[in-house]
Amino acid sequence: xxxxxxxxxxxxxxxxxxxxxxxxxxxxxxxxxxxxxxxxxxxxxxxxxxxxxxxxxxxxxxxxxxxxxxxxxxxxxxxxxxxxxxxxxxxxxxxxxxxxxxxxxxxxxxxxxxxxxxxxxxxxxxxxxxxxxxxxxxxxxxxxxxxxxxxxxxxxxxxxxxxxxxxxxxxxxxxxxxxxxxxxxxxxxxxxxxxxxxxxxxxxxxxxxxxxxxxxxxxxxxxxxxxxxxxxxxxxxxxxxxxxxxxxxxxxxxxxxxxxxxxxxxxxxxxxxxxxxxxxxxxxxxxxxxxxxxxxxxxxxxxxxxxxxxxxxxxxxxxxxxxxxxxxxxxxxxxxxxxxxxxxxxxxxxxxxxxxxxxxxxxxxxxxxxxxxxxx
Ligand code: CAA
Numbered sequence: 001x002x003x004x005x006x007x008x009x010x011x012x013x014x015x016x017x018x019x020x021x022x023x024x025x026x027x028x029x030x031x032x033x034x035x036x037x038x039x040x041x042x043x044x045x046x047x048x049x050x051x052x053x054x055x056x057x058x059x060x061x062x063x064x065x066x067x068x069x070x071x072x073x074x075x076x077x078x079x080x081x082x083x084x085x086x087x088x089x090x091x092x093x094x095x096x097x098x099x100x101x102x103x104x105x106x107x108x109x110x111x112x113x114x115x116x117x118x119x120x121x122x123x124x125x126x127x128x129x130x131x132x133x134x135x136x137x138x139x140x141x142x143x144x145x146x147x148x149x150x151x152x153x154x155x156x157x158x159x160x161x162x163x164x165x166x167x168x169x170x171x172x173x174x175x176x177x178x179x180x181x182x183x184x185x186x187x188x189x190x191x192x193x194x195x196x197x198x199x200x201x202x203x204x205x206x207x208x209x210x211x212x213x214x215x216x217x218x219x220x221x222x223x224x225x226x227x228x229x230x231x232x233x234x235x236x237x238x239x240x241x242x243x244x245x246x247x248x249x250x251x252x253x254x255x256x257x258x259x260x261x262x263x264x265x266x267x268x269x270x271x272x273x274x275x276x277x278x279x280x281x282x283x284x285x286x287x288x289x290x291x292x293x294x295x296x297x298x299x300x301x302x303x304x305x306x307x308x309x310x311x312x313x314x315x316x317x318x319x320x321x322x323x324x325x326x327x328x329x330x331x332x333x334x335x336x337x338x339x340x341x342x343x344x345x346x347x348x349x350x351x352x353x354x355x356x357x358x359x360x361x362x363x364x365x366x367x368x369x370x371x372x373x374x375x376x
Pocket of ligand 1: 085
Protein backbone atom coordinates (compact mmCIF):
# COMPACT_ATOMS: atom_id res chain seq x y z
CA UNK A 1 0.00 0.00 0.00
CA UNK A 2 1.15 3.55 -0.71
CA UNK A 3 1.07 6.18 2.02
CA UNK A 4 -1.99 7.71 0.34
CA UNK A 5 -3.83 4.37 0.30
CA UNK A 6 -3.01 3.82 3.98
CA UNK A 7 -4.32 7.30 4.79
CA UNK A 8 -7.61 6.56 2.96
CA UNK A 9 -7.96 3.26 4.82
CA UNK A 10 -7.29 4.94 8.17
CA UNK A 11 -9.73 7.77 7.46
CA UNK A 12 -12.44 5.25 6.56
CA UNK A 13 -11.66 3.21 9.69
CA UNK A 14 -11.89 6.29 11.93
CA UNK A 15 -15.16 7.30 10.32
CA UNK A 16 -16.61 3.81 10.69
CA UNK A 17 -15.60 3.44 14.32
CA UNK A 18 -16.41 6.99 15.46
CA UNK A 19 -19.34 8.07 13.32
CA UNK A 20 -21.06 4.94 11.99
CA UNK A 21 -20.73 2.62 14.96
CA UNK A 22 -22.55 4.63 17.66
CA UNK A 23 -25.96 4.55 15.91
CA UNK A 24 -25.69 1.41 13.80
CA UNK A 25 -27.79 -0.89 16.01
CA UNK A 26 -30.57 1.67 16.29
CA UNK A 27 -30.61 2.40 12.55
CA UNK A 28 -30.80 -1.33 11.85
CA UNK A 29 -33.70 -1.75 14.30
CA UNK A 30 -35.60 1.26 12.95
CA UNK A 31 -34.71 0.61 9.30
CA UNK A 32 -33.39 4.17 9.16
CA UNK A 33 -31.20 5.33 6.27
CA UNK A 34 -27.90 6.86 7.50
CA UNK A 35 -28.70 10.23 5.93
CA UNK A 36 -26.39 12.46 7.97
CA UNK A 37 -23.61 9.90 7.89
CA UNK A 38 -23.79 9.56 4.10
CA UNK A 39 -23.75 13.35 3.80
CA UNK A 40 -20.53 13.41 5.83
CA UNK A 41 -19.08 10.62 3.69
CA UNK A 42 -19.76 12.84 0.68
CA UNK A 43 -18.01 15.80 2.30
CA UNK A 44 -14.99 13.57 2.97
CA UNK A 45 -14.85 12.50 -0.69
CA UNK A 46 -16.03 8.90 -0.27
CA UNK A 47 -19.02 9.14 -2.62
CA UNK A 48 -17.03 9.80 -5.80
CA UNK A 49 -13.74 8.22 -4.83
CA UNK A 50 -12.51 7.23 -8.28
CA UNK A 51 -14.04 10.12 -10.23
CA UNK A 52 -11.70 12.63 -11.85
CA UNK A 53 -11.40 15.79 -9.67
CA UNK A 54 -12.51 17.86 -12.68
CA UNK A 55 -15.94 16.25 -12.17
CA UNK A 56 -15.94 16.73 -8.41
CA UNK A 57 -14.42 13.38 -7.46
CA UNK A 58 -11.44 12.38 -5.35
CA UNK A 59 -9.37 10.94 -8.22
CA UNK A 60 -8.30 7.85 -6.27
CA UNK A 61 -7.57 4.35 -7.48
CA UNK A 62 -9.69 1.22 -7.04
CA UNK A 63 -7.35 -0.15 -4.35
CA UNK A 64 -8.13 2.91 -2.18
CA UNK A 65 -11.82 2.35 -2.87
CA UNK A 66 -11.79 -1.31 -1.73
CA UNK A 67 -9.76 -0.40 1.35
CA UNK A 68 -12.40 2.18 2.28
CA UNK A 69 -15.25 -0.22 1.50
CA UNK A 70 -13.71 -2.88 3.74
CA UNK A 71 -13.41 -0.51 6.70
CA UNK A 72 -16.90 0.96 6.35
CA UNK A 73 -18.43 -2.51 5.93
CA UNK A 74 -16.80 -3.85 9.10
CA UNK A 75 -19.28 -1.64 10.91
CA UNK A 76 -22.19 -0.62 8.71
CA UNK A 77 -23.01 -2.46 5.50
CA UNK A 78 -26.13 -0.31 5.03
CA UNK A 79 -23.98 2.78 4.68
CA UNK A 80 -21.37 0.98 2.60
CA UNK A 81 -23.83 -0.31 0.00
CA UNK A 82 -24.91 3.28 -0.58
CA UNK A 83 -21.23 4.18 -1.07
CA UNK A 84 -20.71 1.21 -3.39
CA UNK A 85 -23.72 1.83 -5.62
CA UNK A 86 -22.98 5.54 -5.90
CA UNK A 87 -19.29 5.00 -6.71
CA UNK A 88 -19.19 1.83 -8.78
CA UNK A 89 -22.48 1.74 -10.57
CA UNK A 90 -23.66 5.30 -10.93
CA UNK A 91 -20.55 7.53 -10.96
CA UNK A 92 -18.40 5.05 -12.87
CA UNK A 93 -21.14 4.43 -15.44
CA UNK A 94 -21.67 8.14 -16.03
CA UNK A 95 -17.99 9.03 -16.12
CA UNK A 96 -17.10 6.19 -18.49
CA UNK A 97 -20.04 6.33 -20.89
CA UNK A 98 -21.83 9.65 -20.30
CA UNK A 99 -21.69 12.72 -22.52
CA UNK A 100 -19.93 15.87 -21.29
CA UNK A 101 -23.35 17.46 -20.63
CA UNK A 102 -24.50 14.41 -18.63
CA UNK A 103 -21.29 14.52 -16.60
CA UNK A 104 -21.65 18.21 -15.80
CA UNK A 105 -25.32 17.93 -14.93
CA UNK A 106 -25.45 14.58 -13.11
CA UNK A 107 -21.98 13.26 -12.30
CA UNK A 108 -20.61 16.36 -10.56
CA UNK A 109 -23.23 16.52 -7.75
CA UNK A 110 -23.11 12.72 -7.35
CA UNK A 111 -19.31 12.65 -7.08
CA UNK A 112 -19.36 15.48 -4.55
CA UNK A 113 -21.94 13.58 -2.52
CA UNK A 114 -24.48 16.39 -2.86
CA UNK A 115 -26.84 13.93 -4.51
CA UNK A 116 -27.19 10.15 -4.37
CA UNK A 117 -27.60 7.78 -7.30
CA UNK A 118 -29.43 4.50 -7.87
CA UNK A 119 -29.00 1.75 -10.45
CA UNK A 120 -32.25 0.22 -11.69
CA UNK A 121 -31.93 -3.10 -13.49
CA UNK A 122 -33.86 -5.73 -11.48
CA UNK A 123 -37.56 -6.24 -12.09
CA UNK A 124 -40.23 -8.46 -10.56
CA UNK A 125 -39.52 -11.02 -13.30
CA UNK A 126 -35.96 -10.13 -14.30
CA UNK A 127 -33.32 -10.63 -11.61
CA UNK A 128 -30.57 -13.02 -12.64
CA UNK A 129 -32.08 -13.23 -16.13
CA UNK A 130 -31.34 -9.59 -16.76
CA UNK A 131 -31.97 -9.58 -20.52
CA UNK A 132 -35.70 -10.22 -19.91
CA UNK A 133 -36.49 -6.57 -19.28
CA UNK A 134 -40.22 -5.76 -19.24
CA UNK A 135 -39.81 -2.05 -18.56
CA UNK A 136 -40.23 -0.28 -21.86
CA UNK A 137 -38.70 2.92 -23.18
CA UNK A 138 -40.60 3.68 -26.37
CA UNK A 139 -38.85 6.03 -28.78
CA UNK A 140 -41.15 9.03 -29.26
CA UNK A 141 -38.77 11.19 -31.28
CA UNK A 142 -37.20 13.64 -28.87
CA UNK A 143 -38.00 11.64 -25.74
CA UNK A 144 -38.53 8.09 -24.48
CA UNK A 145 -41.82 7.08 -22.89
CA UNK A 146 -40.85 4.96 -19.91
CA UNK A 147 -43.24 2.43 -18.38
CA UNK A 148 -42.64 -0.39 -15.93
CA UNK A 149 -41.59 -1.46 -12.47
CA UNK A 150 -38.15 -1.90 -10.92
CA UNK A 151 -37.62 -3.95 -7.78
CA UNK A 152 -35.20 -4.03 -4.83
CA UNK A 153 -33.60 -0.73 -5.76
CA UNK A 154 -30.85 0.35 -3.37
CA UNK A 155 -31.04 4.07 -2.43
CA UNK A 156 -34.61 3.90 -3.79
CA UNK A 157 -35.96 6.84 -1.79
CA UNK A 158 -32.74 8.69 -0.96
CA UNK A 159 -31.53 9.01 -4.56
CA UNK A 160 -32.11 11.92 -6.93
CA UNK A 161 -30.56 10.38 -10.06
CA UNK A 162 -31.59 6.95 -11.32
CA UNK A 163 -29.96 4.97 -14.11
CA UNK A 164 -32.84 2.95 -15.51
CA UNK A 165 -32.43 0.01 -17.89
CA UNK A 166 -35.38 -0.50 -20.26
CA UNK A 167 -36.35 -2.26 -23.47
CA UNK A 168 -36.82 -0.08 -26.57
CA UNK A 169 -36.75 -2.64 -29.39
CA UNK A 170 -37.95 -6.04 -28.11
CA UNK A 171 -37.31 -7.66 -31.49
CA UNK A 172 -33.59 -6.95 -31.01
CA UNK A 173 -33.45 -8.71 -27.61
CA UNK A 174 -30.66 -7.44 -25.37
CA UNK A 175 -29.39 -5.28 -28.24
CA UNK A 176 -32.62 -3.27 -28.06
CA UNK A 177 -32.14 -2.21 -24.44
CA UNK A 178 -31.27 1.36 -23.37
CA UNK A 179 -29.96 2.97 -20.18
CA UNK A 180 -31.69 6.24 -19.29
CA UNK A 181 -31.00 8.87 -16.66
CA UNK A 182 -34.21 9.54 -14.77
CA UNK A 183 -34.52 12.38 -12.30
CA UNK A 184 -36.48 12.31 -9.09
CA UNK A 185 -39.54 14.46 -9.63
CA UNK A 186 -40.10 13.61 -13.30
CA UNK A 187 -43.83 13.31 -13.86
CA UNK A 188 -45.07 9.72 -13.59
CA UNK A 189 -42.08 8.49 -11.60
CA UNK A 190 -43.22 7.08 -8.25
CA UNK A 191 -41.05 5.74 -5.44
CA UNK A 192 -43.06 2.74 -4.29
CA UNK A 193 -43.04 0.47 -1.28
CA UNK A 194 -40.00 0.11 0.96
CA UNK A 195 -38.82 -3.46 1.53
CA UNK A 196 -38.73 -4.82 5.09
CA UNK A 197 -35.46 -6.75 4.87
CA UNK A 198 -33.52 -9.38 6.80
CA UNK A 199 -30.28 -7.40 6.64
CA UNK A 200 -28.82 -4.07 5.52
CA UNK A 201 -31.94 -2.67 7.14
CA UNK A 202 -30.57 0.87 7.18
CA UNK A 203 -30.38 0.81 3.40
CA UNK A 204 -33.56 2.04 1.71
CA UNK A 205 -34.59 -0.60 -0.79
CA UNK A 206 -37.68 0.26 -2.82
CA UNK A 207 -39.90 -0.67 -5.71
CA UNK A 208 -39.96 2.06 -8.34
CA UNK A 209 -42.85 2.69 -10.70
CA UNK A 210 -42.65 4.46 -14.05
CA UNK A 211 -45.96 5.50 -15.56
CA UNK A 212 -45.57 7.31 -18.89
CA UNK A 213 -42.43 9.11 -17.74
CA UNK A 214 -41.06 11.33 -20.51
CA UNK A 215 -37.28 10.99 -20.49
CA UNK A 216 -35.47 13.37 -22.86
CA UNK A 217 -33.35 11.71 -25.55
CA UNK A 218 -30.26 13.48 -24.25
CA UNK A 219 -30.61 11.36 -21.08
CA UNK A 220 -29.79 8.14 -22.91
CA UNK A 221 -26.36 6.77 -22.03
CA UNK A 222 -24.36 5.69 -25.08
CA UNK A 223 -25.66 4.67 -28.49
CA UNK A 224 -29.17 3.33 -29.07
CA UNK A 225 -29.19 -0.29 -27.83
CA UNK A 226 -26.11 0.04 -25.60
CA UNK A 227 -28.11 -0.32 -22.36
CA UNK A 228 -27.52 -4.00 -21.66
CA UNK A 229 -23.78 -3.79 -22.27
CA UNK A 230 -23.74 -0.65 -20.15
CA UNK A 231 -25.36 -2.63 -17.32
CA UNK A 232 -22.97 -5.58 -17.69
CA UNK A 233 -19.82 -3.45 -17.85
CA UNK A 234 -20.96 -1.35 -14.90
CA UNK A 235 -21.86 -4.39 -12.83
CA UNK A 236 -18.43 -5.90 -13.44
CA UNK A 237 -16.90 -3.06 -11.44
CA UNK A 238 -19.80 -3.02 -8.99
CA UNK A 239 -18.97 -6.60 -8.09
CA UNK A 240 -15.52 -5.49 -6.90
CA UNK A 241 -17.21 -3.03 -4.53
CA UNK A 242 -19.59 -5.69 -3.19
CA UNK A 243 -16.70 -8.14 -2.84
CA UNK A 244 -14.96 -5.54 -0.68
CA UNK A 245 -18.16 -5.08 1.29
CA UNK A 246 -18.40 -8.84 1.92
CA UNK A 247 -14.74 -8.87 2.93
CA UNK A 248 -15.40 -6.06 5.39
CA UNK A 249 -18.40 -7.82 6.92
CA UNK A 250 -16.29 -10.98 7.40
CA UNK A 251 -13.33 -9.01 8.76
CA UNK A 252 -15.58 -7.10 11.16
CA UNK A 253 -16.99 -10.36 12.53
CA UNK A 254 -13.46 -11.79 12.77
CA UNK A 255 -12.13 -8.82 14.74
CA UNK A 256 -15.06 -8.97 17.16
CA UNK A 257 -14.59 -12.74 17.55
CA UNK A 258 -10.88 -12.42 18.29
CA UNK A 259 -11.49 -9.78 20.94
CA UNK A 260 -14.35 -11.72 22.53
CA UNK A 261 -12.47 -15.01 22.61
CA UNK A 262 -9.60 -13.36 24.49
CA UNK A 263 -12.01 -11.87 27.02
CA UNK A 264 -14.46 -14.71 27.58
CA UNK A 265 -13.46 -17.46 29.99
CA UNK A 266 -14.85 -21.03 30.03
CA UNK A 267 -13.60 -24.12 31.78
CA UNK A 268 -10.90 -22.08 33.49
CA UNK A 269 -9.29 -20.35 30.51
CA UNK A 270 -9.93 -17.85 27.72
CA UNK A 271 -12.03 -19.55 25.06
CA UNK A 272 -9.46 -19.02 22.28
CA UNK A 273 -7.26 -21.47 24.19
CA UNK A 274 -9.82 -24.19 23.48
CA UNK A 275 -9.09 -25.87 20.18
CA UNK A 276 -12.76 -25.69 19.14
CA UNK A 277 -12.53 -21.88 19.07
CA UNK A 278 -8.87 -21.62 18.01
CA UNK A 279 -9.56 -23.62 14.84
CA UNK A 280 -12.53 -21.41 13.94
CA UNK A 281 -10.30 -18.35 14.34
CA UNK A 282 -7.60 -19.99 12.19
CA UNK A 283 -10.08 -20.73 9.39
CA UNK A 284 -11.45 -17.20 9.57
CA UNK A 285 -7.97 -15.66 9.40
CA UNK A 286 -6.98 -17.82 6.43
CA UNK A 287 -10.12 -17.42 4.36
CA UNK A 288 -10.45 -13.70 5.03
CA UNK A 289 -6.84 -13.19 3.89
CA UNK A 290 -7.58 -15.20 0.75
CA UNK A 291 -10.69 -13.10 0.10
CA UNK A 292 -8.66 -9.91 0.57
CA UNK A 293 -6.08 -11.08 -1.95
CA UNK A 294 -8.79 -11.79 -4.52
CA UNK A 295 -10.45 -8.41 -3.90
CA UNK A 296 -7.15 -6.57 -4.22
CA UNK A 297 -6.23 -8.48 -7.37
CA UNK A 298 -9.53 -7.50 -9.01
CA UNK A 299 -9.00 -3.86 -7.96
CA UNK A 300 -5.43 -3.97 -9.28
CA UNK A 301 -6.69 -5.41 -12.59
CA UNK A 302 -9.10 -2.50 -12.91
CA UNK A 303 -6.43 0.07 -12.04
CA UNK A 304 -4.01 -1.45 -14.57
CA UNK A 305 -6.61 -1.35 -17.35
CA UNK A 306 -6.78 -5.16 -17.53
CA UNK A 307 -10.08 -7.01 -17.94
CA UNK A 308 -11.64 -7.60 -14.52
CA UNK A 309 -14.84 -9.47 -15.41
CA UNK A 310 -13.45 -12.78 -14.11
CA UNK A 311 -11.30 -11.54 -11.25
CA UNK A 312 -14.17 -9.34 -9.99
CA UNK A 313 -16.65 -12.23 -10.17
CA UNK A 314 -14.21 -14.55 -8.38
CA UNK A 315 -13.62 -11.95 -5.67
CA UNK A 316 -17.34 -11.43 -5.13
CA UNK A 317 -18.15 -15.13 -5.16
CA UNK A 318 -15.43 -16.05 -2.70
CA UNK A 319 -15.68 -13.04 -0.39
CA UNK A 320 -19.46 -13.31 -0.06
CA UNK A 321 -19.28 -17.04 0.73
CA UNK A 322 -16.57 -16.30 3.31
CA UNK A 323 -18.69 -13.52 4.80
CA UNK A 324 -21.69 -15.83 5.20
CA UNK A 325 -19.70 -18.75 6.58
CA UNK A 326 -17.68 -16.75 9.07
CA UNK A 327 -20.40 -14.45 10.35
CA UNK A 328 -22.30 -17.62 11.31
CA UNK A 329 -19.15 -18.83 13.08
CA UNK A 330 -18.75 -15.46 14.78
CA UNK A 331 -22.23 -15.81 16.27
CA UNK A 332 -21.29 -19.32 17.41
CA UNK A 333 -18.09 -18.10 19.06
CA UNK A 334 -20.08 -15.44 20.91
CA UNK A 335 -22.63 -18.04 22.07
CA UNK A 336 -25.73 -16.53 23.68
CA UNK A 337 -24.22 -13.04 23.41
CA UNK A 338 -23.87 -13.53 19.69
CA UNK A 339 -27.62 -13.92 19.40
CA UNK A 340 -28.40 -10.49 20.83
CA UNK A 341 -28.07 -7.21 18.98
CA UNK A 342 -25.67 -5.48 21.35
CA UNK A 343 -22.73 -7.64 20.24
CA UNK A 344 -23.03 -6.70 16.53
CA UNK A 345 -22.29 -10.15 15.09
CA UNK A 346 -25.93 -11.14 14.52
CA UNK A 347 -26.36 -8.01 12.38
CA UNK A 348 -23.21 -8.82 10.42
CA UNK A 349 -24.59 -12.33 9.85
CA UNK A 350 -27.88 -10.94 8.52
CA UNK A 351 -26.03 -8.36 6.41
CA UNK A 352 -23.68 -10.98 4.94
CA UNK A 353 -26.53 -12.83 3.21
CA UNK A 354 -27.28 -10.08 0.72
CA UNK A 355 -23.70 -10.12 -0.61
CA UNK A 356 -24.46 -13.59 -2.04
CA UNK A 357 -27.49 -12.16 -3.82
CA UNK A 358 -27.15 -8.60 -5.10
CA UNK A 359 -25.07 -7.44 -8.08
CA UNK A 360 -25.30 -11.02 -9.29
CA UNK A 361 -26.00 -14.05 -7.11
CA UNK A 362 -23.24 -16.54 -6.30
CA UNK A 363 -24.75 -18.73 -8.99
CA UNK A 364 -24.47 -15.92 -11.57
CA UNK A 365 -20.82 -15.31 -10.58
CA UNK A 366 -20.20 -19.01 -11.29
CA UNK A 367 -21.88 -18.60 -14.70
CA UNK A 368 -19.64 -15.62 -15.50
CA UNK A 369 -16.47 -17.33 -14.22
CA UNK A 370 -17.08 -20.66 -15.94
CA UNK A 371 -17.94 -19.02 -19.28
CA UNK A 372 -14.83 -16.83 -19.12
CA UNK A 373 -12.36 -19.51 -18.04
CA UNK A 374 -13.66 -21.88 -20.71
CA UNK A 375 -12.87 -19.24 -23.33
CA UNK A 376 -9.27 -18.85 -22.11
N1 CAA B 1 -19.18 -6.73 -20.56
C1 CAA B 1 -19.65 -6.40 -21.79
N2 CAA B 1 -20.63 -7.08 -22.42
C2 CAA B 1 -21.14 -8.15 -21.78
C3 CAA B 1 -20.68 -8.56 -20.52
C4 CAA B 1 -19.66 -7.79 -19.91
N3 CAA B 1 -19.18 -8.09 -18.71
N4 CAA B 1 -21.38 -9.65 -20.15
C5 CAA B 1 -22.24 -9.92 -21.15
N5 CAA B 1 -22.09 -9.01 -22.12
C6 CAA B 1 -22.79 -8.94 -23.40
C7 CAA B 1 -22.55 -10.17 -24.27
O1 CAA B 1 -21.38 -10.03 -25.03
C8 CAA B 1 -23.81 -10.21 -25.12
O2 CAA B 1 -23.71 -9.28 -26.15
P1 CAA B 1 -23.57 -9.76 -27.73
O3 CAA B 1 -24.67 -10.75 -27.95
O4 CAA B 1 -23.73 -8.50 -28.47
O5 CAA B 1 -22.22 -10.35 -27.84
C9 CAA B 1 -24.86 -9.66 -24.16
O6 CAA B 1 -24.19 -8.94 -23.15
C10 CAA B 1 -25.71 -10.74 -23.54
O7 CAA B 1 -24.83 -11.62 -22.86
P2 CAA B 1 -25.16 -13.13 -22.66
O8 CAA B 1 -25.54 -13.75 -23.97
O9 CAA B 1 -24.03 -13.72 -21.91
O10 CAA B 1 -26.48 -13.03 -21.76
P3 CAA B 1 -27.16 -14.09 -20.82
O11 CAA B 1 -28.60 -13.79 -20.81
O12 CAA B 1 -26.73 -15.47 -21.15
O13 CAA B 1 -26.57 -13.82 -19.35
C11 CAA B 1 -25.64 -12.78 -17.43
C12 CAA B 1 -25.80 -12.80 -18.95
C13 CAA B 1 -24.15 -12.69 -17.16
C14 CAA B 1 -26.20 -13.98 -16.74
C15 CAA B 1 -26.39 -11.50 -16.99
O14 CAA B 1 -27.77 -11.59 -17.28
C16 CAA B 1 -26.18 -11.15 -15.54
O15 CAA B 1 -25.11 -10.65 -15.16
N6 CAA B 1 -27.22 -11.36 -14.67
C17 CAA B 1 -27.18 -10.92 -13.31
C18 CAA B 1 -27.74 -9.54 -13.18
C19 CAA B 1 -27.29 -8.84 -11.94
O16 CAA B 1 -26.12 -8.86 -11.57
N7 CAA B 1 -28.22 -8.14 -11.31
C20 CAA B 1 -27.89 -7.37 -10.17
C21 CAA B 1 -28.88 -6.26 -10.02
S1 CAA B 1 -28.16 -4.70 -9.77
C22 CAA B 1 -27.94 -4.57 -8.08
O17 CAA B 1 -28.05 -5.52 -7.34
C23 CAA B 1 -27.53 -3.22 -7.66
C24 CAA B 1 -27.87 -2.85 -6.27
O18 CAA B 1 -28.78 -2.06 -6.06
C25 CAA B 1 -27.02 -3.30 -5.15
